Amino acid sequence: MTAGLDRLRGGTPAKRHNARTIAALTGNPGCTRRAVLDAAGVDKPKLSQQIGFPGKFGQSRFALARGNGFEAMLKADDCALLRSVLAECLRLDASGAYDDLGEDADDTLAARHGRTRTLLAAAAGAALIDHPLLTLDVAGQRVFLEPDLIAFQAEGRLHVVEIKSFAIVDGQADSAKVSAAAVQAAVYVLALRRLLEDLGHDPALVSHDVVLVCTENFSLQPAAVVLDVRKQLSTLKRQLTRLTSVSSLAAALPESVSFDLALPPADLIAALGHVEARYAPECLSACELAVYCRHEAAGSTAALGRPVREALGGVDTVAEALALAAGTATPAAEQAEAAALLQAAARLRAELL
Amino acid sequence: MSTLTALARAQAVVAGRAQPVATVRHLHVHARPLVLVPLAMAGEANAPLAVLAGTDRSAPRLLIVAQPRNRDHRFAFAAELADVLVPYVDSFAGATEAVAVDRGRDVRHRFTDAPQLWVPNTGGVDFLRLFGRSTRFRSIDGEYAVPPSVPLLGRWLTFFANAAEMAGSSLLLNAVQALGLHWATGQSSAEDAQLAALLGWICPPPGRTGAQAALAAEDPALSPPAGPATDPAFDNHVLAPLMSTADPDVAALTGVLRAQLLPTWELMWRCLDLLGELPPGARVAGRWDSDRDTYSGFVQHLADGGPPQPRRDGAVAAAARLHRLENAATRYAVQRAFDDPLVMAEYRLTGAAFVGDVTLAKADRVDDSGKRPVLRPRIMVVTTEPVRVEQGAALTSPRRPSQKALVISVTAVDEHKTEVLLELSGGMGRRLVAEPGSVPEVGERLLLTTLSEAYRPGGAFPDPDQTPWTHGGPPVVQQPVAVGSEQAEQQGSEQADQQ
Numbered sequence: 001m002t003a004g005l006d007r008l009r010g011g012t013p014a015k016r017h018n019a020r021t022i023a024a025l026t027g028n029p030g031c032t033r034r035a036v037l038d039a040a041g042v043d044k045p046k047l048s049q050q051i052g053f054p055g056k057f058g059q060s061r062f063a064l065a066r067g068n069g070f071e072a073m074l075k076a077d078d079c080a081l082l083r084s085v086l087a088e089c090l091r092l093d094a095s096g097a098y099d100d101l102g103e104d105a106d107d108t109l110a111a112r113h114g115r116t117r118t119l120l121a122a123a124a125g126a127a128l129i130d131h132p133l134l135t136l137d138v139a140g141q142r143v144f145l146e147p148d149l150i151a152f153q154a155e156g157r158l159h160v161v162e163i164k165s166f167a168i169v170d171g172q173a174d175s176a177k178v179s180a181a182a183v184q185a186a187v188y189v190l191a192l193r194r195l196l197e198d199l200g201h202d203p204a205l206v207s208h209d210v211v212l213v214c215t216e217n218f219s220l221q222p223a224a225v226v227l228d229v230r231k232q233l234s235t236l237k238r239q240l241t242r243l244t245s246v247s248s249l250a251a252a253l254p255e256s257v258s259f260d261l262a263l264p265p266a267d268l269i270a271a272l273g274h275v276e277a278r279y280a281p282e283c284l285s286a287c288e289l290a291v292y293c294r295h296e297a298a299g300s301t302a303a304l305g306r307p308v309r310e311a312l313g314g315v316d317t318v319a320e321a322l323a324l325a326a327g328t329a330t331p332a333a334e335q336a337e338a339a340a341l342l343q344a345a346a347r348l349r350a351e352l353l
Numbered sequence: 354m355s356t357l358t359a360l361a362r363a364q365a366v367v368a369g370r371a372q373p374v375a376t377v378r379h380l381h382v383h384a385r386p387l388v389l390v391p392l393a394m395a396g397e398a399n400a401p402l403a404v405l406a407g408t409d410r411s412a413p414r415l416l417i418v419a420q421p422r423n424r425d426h427r428f429a430f431a432a433e434l435a436d437v438l439v440p441y442v443d444s445f446a447g448a449t450e451a452v453a454v455d456r457g458r459d460v461r462h463r464f465t466d467a468p469q470l471w472v473p474n475t476g477g478v479d480f481l482r483l484f485g486r487s488t489r490f491r492s493i494d495g496e497y498a499v500p501p502s503v504p505l506l507g508r509w510l511t512f513f514a515n516a517a518e519m520a521g522s523s524l525l526l527n528a529v530q531a532l533g534l535h536w537a538t539g540q541s542s543a544e545d546a547q548l549a550a551l552l553g554w555i556c557p558p559p560g561r562t563g564a565q566a567a568l569a570a571e572d573p574a575l576s577p578p579a580g581p582a583t584d585p586a587f588d589n590h591v592l593a594p595l596m597s598t599a600d601p602d603v604a605a606l607t608g609v610l611r612a613q614l615l616p617t618w619e620l621m622w623r624c625l626d627l628l629g630e631l632p633p634g635a636r637v638a639g640r641w642d643s644d645r646d647t648y649s650g651f652v653q654h655l656a657d658g659g660p661p662q663p664r665r666d667g668a669v670a671a672a673a674r675l676h677r678l679e680n681a682a683t684r685y686a687v688q689r690a691f692d693d694p695l696v697m698a699e700y701r702l703t704g705a706a707f708v709g710d711v712t713l714a715k716a717d718r719v720d721d722s723g724k725r726p727v728l729r730p731r732i733m734v735v736t737t738e739p740v741r742v743e744q745g746a747a748l749t750s751p752r753r754p755s756q757k758a759l760v761i762s763v764t765a766v767d768e769h770k771t772e773v774l775l776e777l778s779g780g781m782g783r784r785l786v787a788e789p790g791s792v793p794e795v796g797e798r799l800l801l802t803t804l805s806e807a808y809r810p811g812g813a814f815p816d817p818d819q820t821p822w823t824h825g826g827p828p829v830v831q832q833p834v835a836v837g838s839e840q841a842e843q844q845g846s847e848q849a850d851q852q
Contacts, residue, residue, distance in 0.1 A: 056573070058585030061593050065398030160630065166397030169486060170664045194842045217811065218398045218487045281541035298564070304362050305541035310361030318366045325360055344739075348698040351362075 005040040007249050010260020014041025017143040019184040024286040026239035032249060034276035034287055039141045039246040042259045044288040051265045053292035067165040070215060072162060072224060079128055081222060089211055089224035094152040096127025120195060127153050134191035141246055145278040147192050160188045160210040168214045168223050186232035208233060281305045313338025355699045358537055366539035369562035371554040373665030375535040381641040383521035385468035388776055390473055390617045390809045391480045394421035395580040396845035400484040401430055405614040406437045407639045419601045428499045431488050435502035442468045443539045446652045455726060467524065467648035470513050471615055473548045473579035474529040478517050483512030489661045511662045512651050521685035523638045528624040535631065539563055548620050549576040555627065579617040587613060634692030668824035669817045676812040687804045691751040695799065706802035709734035710845050716792040719785055728785050730777045730792045734799055742770045748801040751761040756780035758801060795798050
């Protein structure tokens with residue numbers, strides 16, 4: 001991490017990226033604010049609280065307990081249950097060693113990453129590698145990824161295994177949850193591939209078929225399915241290359257800009273004003289700062305959602321759209337068609353209401 | 354998103370309150386609906402936590418599960434819910450009416466009324482569907498016996514959830530969708546999904562704008578979520594301490610859950626009031642007739658001892674159902690436009706419908722080129738709206754739905770005006786002279802559209818045992834519910850309890 005980015009964060013320790021934050025980042029690649037804050041490791045939940053626009057990202061203890069219980073059940077007795085579902089799902093031999101690289105503090109990250117490299121370099125070593133520490137280049141920054149995942153090694157190939165406690169009922173699961181899991185798994189596949197490449201192996205050794213282990217029907221019994229994440233992988237790669245280099249963005253910021261949480265709210269809001277956000281209603285479920293950005297975006301057509309913005313001819317503000325509809329504003333050449341449609345729509349609404 | 358609705362959203366932002374996108378009500382509002390506000394246990398696979406239910410606004414009945422992970426408690430809850438829902442649903446299986454079928458050669462009977470369920474949002478519909486799935490295959494004897502009302506409840510819930518997929522059906526409705534059909538707010542559709550915020554825009558409290566009311570409604574402490582997902586803070590700080598003991602304090606749990614559910618209960622009835630104030634569309638009653646047919650058919654199916662709905666449809670059943678859903682969606686879209694000029698305006702905007710004045714009319718024109726002379730009046734319509742129809746297209750007018758207007762020619766008079774020459778057939782009586790008023794007269798303002806209410810034939814599908822190999826071949830006979838999986842579910846939930 002560069003000094004410039006560290007300066008933005010101030011005295012607080014950096015928040016680390018995980019697959020979820022990267023997935024969210026690629027979900028809205030045009031948002032400079034998110035890219036800069038994430039790269040600088042700013043604690044966005046605390047920041048949003050500090051400026052008086054707290055996001056709603058609580059997690060229920062019940063959900064956590066069930067998720068942990070399910071994972072513990074799968075990993076009990078040297079991963080007996082996990083091995084059996086993997087063997088059944090992939091038709092591969094799932095015996096072999098289990099290595100848990102564990103969780104650890106910030107200062108030993110490099111060491112853990114080193115252990116991950118060693119373990120993976122010795123191909124066909126352990127069969128199940130838990131909590132590996134991976135790295136990924138995001139917006140010009142090398143970030144550590146702490147995947148809550150197991151890499152399953154069999155016949156020289158690696159499969160990413162994602163354990164999720166949502167249910168598959170009669171072969172169907174909540175599509176939003178499955179697609180979120182697929183994007184996260186794709187982040188891990190990508191990071192694992194980069195790592196193998198670094199080690200001089202063929203990156204294709206990491207399979208694009210990831211295994212999703214969920215609960216079946218209304219029980220806690222595991223059910224494993226194979227997800228092909230090639231589509232998510234290509235989207236992810238494209239989005240990652242599109243992310244503007246954060247370092248240059250940070251370098252362009254004035255010296256006074258700081259997101260140190262010790263600063264008063266007014267200063268923090270002023271600092272946020274220097275980094276442009278691209279708010280969309282989807283942010284509300286993906287970014288802790290979204291409530292503030294929504295407040296800031298009040299009166300813009302983007303705040304009403306992309307479909308509305310497009311239907312309004314892509315103009316920026318609600319006032320502008322209404323002026324075009326009323327015929328009080330002169331449309332630019334490229335707006336002529338949209339303006340005519342808006343005027344017709346306004347006429348029809350006025351006629352019928 | 355159509356330009357018309359997007360404009361309504363933009364207008365709502367400026368006006369500070371929701372704007373109408375319909376002039377009539379497009380769904381049936383029952384005089385005695387059963388309102389259900391379900392809550393599910395976070396993290397669990399659709400384990401019910403509580404439901405506030407009833408047909409009387411002033412007397413909601415609260416059912417709770419003190420230990421959602423305990424199978425016996427769950428099924429006791431299911432039995433209690435069955436005691437609410439099954440008698441309600443059965444109460445409409447009384448008086449019948451005769452309906453002529455087969456062009457009057459025969460009659461069949463259907464019930465004069467049908468039940469109607471209301472839930473807050475699509476999540477509520479999914480909750481009912483999954484709860485139906487988890488109860489309808491339960492065995493009423495053997496080691497894991499449940500009361501007979503439990504599988505019956507499951508079959509009714511599945512029936513309602515399936516009906517909710519059919520466009521235009523009013524058997525199971527959700528408040529968010531029902532309101533969104535009639536009003537556009539000044540926020541995004543993602544934010545509309547929250548019932549309290551949506552209602553905040555539709556009827557903001559005095560002195561507040563819709564945006565302010567919606568913002569206040571987002572605070573879970575002020576207006577708890579409408580379920581089935583609970584507020585995580587409520588889970589962690591209120592529910593968890595009460596549930597962490599082996600023998601939870603049921604009275605305390607009842608109190609906190611009632612407090613979580615009552616605000617939404619009130620919103621549900623306000624939503625019903627708001628919708629009730631709108632005049633119903635002309636075709637709403639006809640769609641409710643089909644709902645009564647569906648209900649009568651299912652009552653008959655149950656009386657005949659029919660099997661529970663399968664876990665998954667076979668290939669033929671799935672294709673037939675998809676065809677019915679598509680037909681229903683098309684029919685519903687057309688009917689809404691015919692009922693409501695504001696919905697029709699969307700089609701006028703795109704040129705699929707236009708309003709014009711009749712400038713010429715020859716009502717007595719007879720075409721005698723065929724074997725028999727037929728009445729084929731012609732009219733000329735002049736419009737200033739965009740016309741995107743071609744020669745040979747068949748148009749209809751909502752005022753005379755049984756009359757077809759064939760486009761003979763479309764001529765642009767100048768930059769704004771278009772002349773459309775039409776030949777009429779049908780809806781004019783059986784003689785060679787048109788019934789009075791059946792042919793538009795000169796000076797009449799007329800709406801013509803390519804939308805058509807014409808009958809759509811059902812699809813032709815093979816018998817299930819003739820399923821082609823491309824679709825997996827004839828289905829294998831369904832195995833009866835394996836006791837093993839029941840046990841697995843039992844063990845699964847016990848393990849969860851231990852952890």
